[in-house]
Amino acid sequence: MNLPQGLRSFFDRRDPATIRVLVALSTLAIALAAFLIKAVKPWNPKLLARWHSPKGPKLDDFITAGLWYGAALALAFLLISLLTQRWWSLPAAPVRPDHGRPVLPPAARRWVWLMLAAVTILAMWARSPRLNHSFWNDEAMHLRYYVWGDPSAGSPDQPHFEAATWKDALFLNKKGNNHIGSSLEARAAHALSGGSWDGTKPFVESHLRLFPWLSGLLTVALTGFIGAALGNPRTGLAAGLIIAIHPWHQRWSVEMRGYSTMILATTAALWCLLRALQSNRWRWWLGFAAAQAVTLLWFAGAVYPVAAANLSALAVILSSRRASPSERRTAALRLITAGTLSLVPVALIMGPSVPQIAAYLKRSHHYAPMDLHWYMDLGSHLLSGLRSHADPPATSGGLTLPDLTAASLWQRILFLAILPLLSISGLFLFIRENWKTRLITGALLGGAALGCLHNSLTHSAMMNWYLLYLIPLFALSLAWSGRFIASLFPDSHRAQAAPLLIAALFALASAPAIARQQQIPRQPIREAVALARGSAPALQPNPDVVTATFGTGAGQIRIYDPAVHLLENTTGLTNLTNKCREDGKALWIYLFNRHAIPSISSPSDPDSASWPDMLAFLEDSGEFQYVGLVPGMEAIWSCSVFCSVPDTIIRLKSPTRKP
Structure with missing residues (x-):
């Protein structure tokens, strides 16, 4: 034709x-x-x-x-x-051409791939034990609303299962916490592993965490590859080793949430963007578009690094002196076109969520302020993967930076002096390297700055783990400091190993945190329920055992114990205690964050105002005995378990009655 x-x-x-x-x-x-x-x-x-x-x-x-x-x-x-x-549709030369240079030197390719395989295997070893840990609060809520369903619908005495649907996974977002891509991949993993949505078969934590775990491993390999491509193979190996053993990444890359895939997609988007600016080939522009869409669909809070990446790319395009005005215009418009292709799936899928999230944000919420302590905690997590403040004694099984540095002088010097100096100096060296490293820094560090500025000005809540995309930048910065040390002694073969020595030192210092996180779940809901009911999830609970809960995150216990009673005040606790005694049934109480309850004094939060009186009843009424603490990684998520005292003991303690 x-x-x-x-x-x-x-x-x-x-x-x-x-x-x-x-x-x-x-x-x-x-x-x-x-x-x-x-x-x-x-x-x-x-x-x-x-x-x-x-x-x-x-x-x-x-x-x-x-x-x-x-x-x-x-x-x-x-x-x-x-x-x-x-x-933008006519052929044009790239604004930052690579002149046909290979991404990796041909002689080093095989060594680099072996290196990436080695650090990925190390990352697999560090993360795999956490696949079987109990779900914690956010994961349990995610499971109830968007992935599996709520086994506790109805009354605690006669709970029934209400399944979550694919429509819920795609569009339900009334609490503003649906990581849509994560919901879809978790449902897919549940289906592929033989799971059901009728409430007859329990969920399996390791199956539902499979995709985030894989994303975490790919992030390790990709970070190492970028380090090798922008620096040299040793620098890449060091960066890969640092992120492979980083406790903060180890924790969040094995959670049924969108954070792990968000970090991977953010890193992949930056690599595709670099290659697009170097080649102007559509495969890289489309890869950038796809990675941007994945970033936002897996965690919408990552809009800040996405915006910063586009602004940084525009600055790189417009500052290219060798490119002609038409070439700069073509690149800028192709950047916008790639953004448009990203926007189509994001706008369609996230469109129904926007008014739900807006309504949620209008309600009153109680979050920690973004003050100096918040930023110190962020820095502590980047340096060590640990919190900056210690828990009260005997309130958790976790490890904090004060715990780690108090136990060892060399770790104190490393985490409080050497690592901050190396990472900050390495960041400046990384920025000075070339336009590619400046683009990566502008996207990641600029995204964090945008997020902090916006949330501070609007008095919105932002958890420090929303900035997890800074971990690859930290790994590259620390590796770059070693690369600089090696460059000072070009004739010394030992000095060339400086990046690897720094990475090995970081890995050695992080080993206690890695081991602790392998052993102890963040929130031991499953272990606490198993202590009371003998097994968990208890989808068909023994009616002779009654359980109840109040305190932080109490509602999410229902994933493992559908028959648990949610207590609101002392009257409800007293009535349930009396009923169980009349029926001759044991009453078990799960209580998270027990140590903080006595300090609650503000009436501004009606949900927690009655907790101190309820705790006093547990401890002082003589009706209950303290069974013990089921430790989590933090005091807020560690579970104190109480059990009703047998009736014979109550009678012995009671005053003598007159006949």
Whole structure:
């Protein structure tokens, strides 16, 4: 078929990859336009009536409105990209050409791949024991609402199972904590491992954590590869070894949440962006787009490094002196086009979540302020993977930086003096290296700065683990300090091992933290339930054993103990105690964060105002005996277990009654 002359000229002037991108953009635009025309509009009278009713909108209403607005936003950016295609679709030289140089020296490739395999195996050893740990608070909530379901629906005496659906995994976000990509991959892992959604078969922690675990291993390999590509093989091995044994990454890369994949996707996006600027090939622009989308879908809080990466890339493009104005314009518009392709799935999938999250953020929440202590804790986690403050004695089984440095003089010197000096100096050396290292730093460190600034100005809550994407930058910075030391003695073979020696020293110093985190779960919900009921999860609990709970994260115990009673005040505790005594049943109490309850004095949080009186009843009434502490990694997540005293002991303690 003969094409019109103008159309033939249009195709002839563009390479096949660009034509495919234009076809994809056009197809998406047509599909979204058709959807917007046919779909129920957000201003539909029935939808508006439900939205403003006392009960508020249902999930389907959020989906209807969110999909429409998300599609409209995506279509607007697609049209912008299509209308500007004349300035970015024609062939153009890259703004930062690599002149055909190989990413890795040919002679070193085999050694680098062996190196990456070795550090990945080490990372596997460090992380695998944590696959079978009990789920902790956030994972348990994730499991209940988005992945598996709630086995505790109904009353504690007659609980029934309410399954989470794929629709819940994709669109439910009323608590603002649905890491959507993580929910989908966990459901897929549950299905592939033979799991069910009828409540008859228990979940398996290791199966549901499989994908985050794999993402963590890939992050280790990718960080080492980037270190080798930007520095040299020894630097890459050092960076890979540091992140492989980093306790903070070890913890979060084995959790059924989106953080592990977010770190991987953020790192992959930066590598694809570097290669896109060096080659201007669509495979790298599309890789950057896909990695950006994964970053946001697995953890929307990573919008800050995504924004910083695009701003840093734009600065790199515009500051390229060797590129012509048209080449800089082409690169800038291709960056925007890649962002548009990222936006399409994010806007459609996250659209229904936005109004739910906005409503959640309007409510009152009690979080730690972003003060000096917050930043000290962030620095402590980056340096050692441990908290900056110690727990009270005998309140947890975890390890903190004060614990570690108090036990060893050399570790005190290392973590409080040497590592801070090496990492900060290494960061400055890394920034000075070239435009590629400045782009990586601008994206990761700039993203952290944007996040801290925005959340401080808006008085919003931000946990320090939202900045986990800084770990690869820390590993590269520490390795770069060793690279600099080696460069001072170019003729010394021993000095060339400086990056590896620093990494080995970090690994040796981190060994106690790694071992402790391998042994002790962050929150031992499963162990506490097994102590009371004999097994966990107790999906068919023994009716002769009654359990109850209050305190921090009490509601998430229901994942392992569906029949647990959630106590709100001393009256409820007293009534349940009396009923169990009348029925001749044992009453077990799970209590997390016991040590902090006596200090609660603020009436601003009604949920916790009654906890001190309830604890006093447990300790002083004579009705209960303290069974012991089931230790977690932190005092806040360690479980104190109480059990009702047998009736004969109560009678012996009671005053003598007159006949």
